[in-house]
Amino acid sequence: MQFFLYLFIALLLLGNLVVLLIFQEKSPILDFLIKHNWYFPYHVVLTLYLLPLGEFGRELREKSFMNFCHVIGPILMKEINPHKPELFAGLKAAGESGKSGKPLTVLEIGIGPCTNFPYYPGKCELVVVEPESFFRKEVEQKLKSYPGIHLKGFYDIGAEDMTSVIDSGTIDAVIGTLVLCSVNNNDSVLREVLRVLKPGGKYYFYEHVKSKPSWKRKIQEFLHWSTIWRYWMCGCDFYDTHKLIKKTGFSTVECKEAYLSYSKFSLPLEFINHNYYGIATK
Structure with a gap:
């Protein structure tokens, strides 16, 4: 039981770290996700992670979506x-x-x-x-x-x-x-x-x-x-x-x-x- 509690806390801290890193002006994580076409799966997982965080989570979700729009924007516009x-x-x-x-x-x-x-x-x-x-x-x-x-x-x-x-x-x-x-x-x-x-x-x-x-x-x-x-x-x-x-x-x-x-x-x-x-x- 203790193991799962520690695992949950570790995942929570890791999630917070990823959230903080992704929303920096220049984020190596963001660049990596975009380069390998993994931003949408990341956005899906992130939005689920942010679900319990209320208004704060909504603001981060919107910022993540704005990042996603900037990623897919050129692809959409090309078509x-x-x-x-x-x-x-x-x-x-x-x-x-x-x-x-x-x-x-x-x-x-x-x-x-x-x-x-x-x-x-x-x-x-x-x-x-x-x-x-x-x-x-x-x-x-x-x-x-x-x-x-x-x-x-x-x-x-x-x-x-x-x-x-x-x-x-x-x-x-x-x-x-x-x-x-x-x-x-x-x-x-x-x-x-x-x-x-x-x-x-x-x-x-x-x-x-x-x-x-x-x-x-x-x-x-x-x-x-x-x-x-x-x-x-x-x-x-x-x-x-x-x-x-x-x-x-x-x-x-x-x-x-x-x-x-x-x-x-x-x-x-x-x-x-x-x-x-x-x-x-x-």
Whole structure:
């Protein structure tokens, strides 16, 4: 009995040491895990270890997920970026034509690490709604490379209710890429997108959706029911998002289907390889 008690204490201390090392600015453990494509298994084990630690554990889990996002981000973008010029061509053209003589006002929901900046108009007014406040520093840093984009406001709130920060009919374009999987209420967010857009304004979206009926969809449904995936991935879940967008009340919705192929991290990314992207017009 004493042996197991000592073993438990040793594992607890070792776990704490690993947690502390992994969250250093420059961690050799983090570099090793990334190099050998072991970060996702580590993240899964770490989140389970942090489960009893309450609020402190939640903060560390979110930081671990942010590390994971930085690891898989380039892999995701390599697959997604070929679709973005087509998706955002109209946004660039609208910004450059400047019919009103004023820069477009663009709202990006869930901006994360700012992967869409290369597809923005050369000049625009940017409003950001991003519940994770730690991304603000990254937004401000990235904007130094895009002097034509003026940050009009950064609001660390959920997009389910933006009435306190954005008036109705004031936004030319809303951007949301890989966002609706992580919100608390898809319908509320989409109604808010419709509300803030000007007449004729456009919503540019790119989302992963549930797989078509298959063994993979059954696993997704189990992960959704058990909330395991949502816990591991800090709120991400599986929905028929493209169908929800079409039911929201936009005048037109144009979308295309895409299947992504990953060579690394195939376990987690295999469940989000069925995607839809398109434009919904108010």
